Amino acid sequence: MNTTRKPLIIANWKMYNTVHESSLLVHRLSEKVPVQRTVEVVLCPSMLALQSISLQINHRQFKLGAQNCYWRDEGAFTGEVSASQLRGVVNYVIVGHSERRNIFGDRERDIRAKVQAVVRNQMIPVLCVGETAQQRVDHETKHVIHEQIISGLANLTSEEVAKVVIAYEPVWAIGNGDSAKPTEVEPVVELIHSQIKALYGKKAAESVRILYGGSVNDKNAELYLSVERIDGLLVGSASLSSPVFANIVTLAHNKHKGIIE
């Protein structure tokens, strides 16, 4: 972790919690997560809970993110929520999560259009990239990440890329407790950094925030936060537990402040 970029810890609640349960979780989190400016904490509940949580939270303590969006601003697209509808409610939108890619068939071109829609509507995309277990076995990790980054960020300017968040989430490490080793993650985040530098310049590469995601918990979070080019974490199942998630935020805070080496 580097001290020039603000650490970012994102909670992806996926399709868990009713509106009422989400509100209770926010309540518990608000008691445990310190209100401070050193770490940015983003909650991504279901679409349904966004509005009520937006009214409930202290916006200095938490920011909000959506887990997905549609790329058209409006129209006859039954069941979809557009980036323009999310504008004003959330600051971040997760785009290209592996569950979107693999279960719902989001293609590279959809992901690219969604990233653009989020930027166009003045929010920050959290572009998820990552290789599958098979691609890893076939030594295709570098190639896959390279292609996902090129495609996902295509058509953005260097200034726009500078504000983007990229989450490296190896698909094989998501949701199963089988987290990637920091030594496996480090070369990939370095690759992402150097690719951004080559495509969009040094300034964009220095500003862009790169997260790790995949079976993060309060036992392993510190290991990832110790990696030089990792600026934060995208946390799935562990974010559903208020003590565990609050511990992760505290670790990021202490790390950033140099309280722990």
Ligand code: PGA
């Ligand atoms: P996990 O999920 O922490 O449960 O592995 C991470 C994610 O899918 O973003």
